[in-house]
Amino acid sequence: MKPDLRTALQQKPLVGDGAMGTYLYELGFPVGVSYEEFNLLKPGIIGDVHRRYVDAGAVVIETNTFSAQHGKLSKYGLEKKTEEINAAGVAIAREAAGDKAYVVGAMGAIRAGGRKNARTAGMKRDFEEQIGALLAAKPDGLLLETFFDLEELSLALSLIRARSDLPVICQFAVEDAARTHDGVPLGEAFRRLKAEGADVIGFNCRSGPNAILRAMETIPADLGAPLSVFPNAGIADLVDGKVVYKATPEYFAQSAIRFADLGSRLIGGCCGTTPEHIAAIAQALNGYVPAAERPVRPETSPSRIAVSETPASGGFTDVGEPSLVELVSRRHTVIVELDPPRDLDIARFMQGAKALKDAGADAVTMADNSLAVTRMSNMALGALVKERIGIRPLAHIACRDRNLIGTQSHMMGFDALGIDHVLAVTGDPAKFGDLPGSSSVYDLTSFEIIRMIKQLNEGVAFSGKPLKQKAKFIVGAAFNPNVKHLDKAVQRLERKVASGADYIMTQPVYDPALIERIAESTRHLGVPIFLGIMPLASGRNAEYLHNEVPGIQLSDEVRARMNGLEGPAGRAEGVAIAQELLDAAMPHFNGIYLITPFLFYDMTAALTEYVVRKGAAVSLRG
Known part of the structure; x- marks a missing residue:
């Protein structure tokens, strides 16, 4: 019994x-x-x-x-x-x-x-x-x-x-x-x-x-x-x-x-x-034997990743500045993602934006309540970094949160603020976020939202009525290459380009061989691709991304290198791995999309400096 x-x-x-x-x-x-x-x-x-x-x-x-x-x-x-x-x-x-x-x-x-x-x-x-x-x-x-x-x-x-x-x-x-x-x-x-x-x-x-x-x-x-x-x-x-x-x-x-x-x-x-x-x-x-003592919570405070040089950085202005699509046709161009805060304190976010600008980033991109978790409005933060920091904001626009009325209103607001670079995404379902009782709208698919935003560039409202002037949006589309059948993912991407996408931003990639396959598979698209690279912060972070987050797949080698590393040692190894991935990516892609983990902006600032230095060296040799 x-x-x-x-x-x-x-x-x-x-x-x-x-x-x-x-x-x-x-x-x-x-x-x-x-x-x-x-x-x-x-x-x-x-x-x-x-x-x-x-x-x-x-x-x-x-x-x-x-x-x-x-x-x-x-x-x-x-x-x-x-x-x-x-x-x-x-x-x-x-x-x-x-x-x-x-x-x-x-x-x-x-x-x-x-x-x-x-x-x-x-x-x-x-x-x-x-x-x-x-x-x-x-x-x-x-x-x-x-x-x-x-x-x-x-x-x-x-x-x-x-x-x-x-x-x-x-x-x-x-x-x-x-x-x-x-x-x-x-x-x-x-x-x-x-x-x-x-x-x-x-x-x-x-x-x-x-x-x-x-x-x-x-x-x-x-x-x-x-x-x-x-x-x-x-x-x-x-x-x-x-x-x-x-x-x-x-x-x-x-x-x-x-x-x-x-x-x-x-x-x-x-x-x-x-x-x-x-x-x-x-x-x-089966046969589990308890550990001798309870594990200690790993250290999580930020630490500066050492860099050997600080490149010159230029400010962003509205007048006469080339778009990211124009920049990336000339040189290596860096977009860095920085998560909007989940509370009302923006101090660290603004410090991060300033550090990235000083490192030479061409734009700071902000998600639109990614993973359906409530964060501060990227419209407000975009206006602040543009005005106070002098760096180009790139805002994500999710289909999940706004109906047709709200989406057009949102885009009109971006136009009034001079925020003209956006990334159209579907958005994770609301029931999986921090307010599961909220509704997912999805009046538009990612294909439709691209077409509708480009329609504003023609001076035509979503309703079909003429507007008094034309918008000037540069619209990006998201691409997940970490899939079993890359050819099918590329076919979906072709539809986004046909809908009007001006550039592509990928999910983070951790495999040099996959980077080459992406380059070969997308060469025909005719729009620039910003290859996603996110430095790993720790061994635990690596396992979480590999096992739990949709659209991210780590190689066995990367997981082995990060295994057991926490704190500054983990972040340093994460930056080293990311630099190796940049070495593999930069010969194929002028566009680099760096994703900042846990607001450790020193990591992506260091990688931005690395891209700037390496890109400058290539230009000099050329």
Whole structure:
């Protein structure tokens, strides 16, 4: 007879299950329906998913009841079946688990990071109804998951503790590695939940293994409660209209050991994970021996990368300045990406822009809420760097956030500010960002937005009505060459050029052989290409990019060189690798697109200086 769940969690790391919703989606079931209703309509399907996870090695499985609350079920007219759906969820999981696994009743947040208008009384009613239904079905414990706010999680926990002493697992979904969505430091939040009766506290969803590892490192080692982790399989990507996740089972196996070393005693997976991911975790933890002591949080403060020369730099003015397309036809031209801040402090951003200008960068480019994470407006920052720093701004324009009205208004604003270089991108879906309750608009595709912006250059509004003057936009398009079939990616790129793209900016590339293939495959396009190079900041950063971020693929050699490096040593090696990539790129491409990691602008300033020096030397030899 197996021990109770609370005792088992104290003995060794337990393997949890993986995703339910995204796995059903992967199996071909459509979005826009209540997967919780499948407990009644398709119990065999839900039971089969549970059994696949148990067979893979999961010893803790969650009921298919994450959104089985009155308010959420009411969207499908199912609110009167709340009790029935929850009871069926426990029964199905119990049958699939047999004597091999524990069953925990899953409950999701009501606010979910976005519904601040949800009243406490209404949340209390919905939580109490679901808690009662789950407890009546007799699970081995309850799991409160994907909570953004400590306030809401504490409410749900208190309601459970008022009725039951079953083990309770509490899990946050965090965007910031230091605090909850309602601003409470994670260490303090965990201590409060422990005091309020949580048996296990941890993280799930929103983030892949890398971000959750960083969050775990902020948790006090003397918390006195086991930790749990259920990360996503990296960042979701939209490929041919289908949501996919990148992180492999092998990567999850490696991460599982690091999670266990940091005190996690329940390790599973969330969105994008499959039975294969869980099998990899189970194999990795088989015979696990705890680390002698808890790893220390790596140093993350910026450090200057030494450079031997400081090239002369010229200021940017509106009048008579050649466009980037004209510049790149004459010499090596450098665009550097600098992330807009996620808060209201722009001091470091402006320091970075100044350093890049002094290093010789031709433009500073700013993303448009990349990865659907809210950042300061690149229109405002573009105007500031143009006015205060004297460097050309290049703004990304995402299709995600604005409808046709907002997009034309946005472009008219850029024109009024004299910001005439833009990059048209699709934009990551809003539900994967820091405000998952927000909507993705997508009135336009990336092809259409290019055509519409170029239409403004003809003096014609999106509506077809004439404007009083013509815009002067230079429009770029994005290109991801890190794909299995480069020829198909180039065909898509040809469509963007046909739509009117004046230049191309690529995702970062880390393989010299691929750089040559890109040059050969795109030679016929007739527009300049700015090859993307992003210096790696650490070994952990390298593994995160390779395993979790869509559109980025590192070579085995690069990963081996970065392995284990952190802090200044990691950044120095990252710059060295980037210089070697520049050596491979510059004979083929006059356009260089440097991407600054974590606002470590000294890294891209050093690389900008390297391009300027190397380009000048080539010109002298010529």
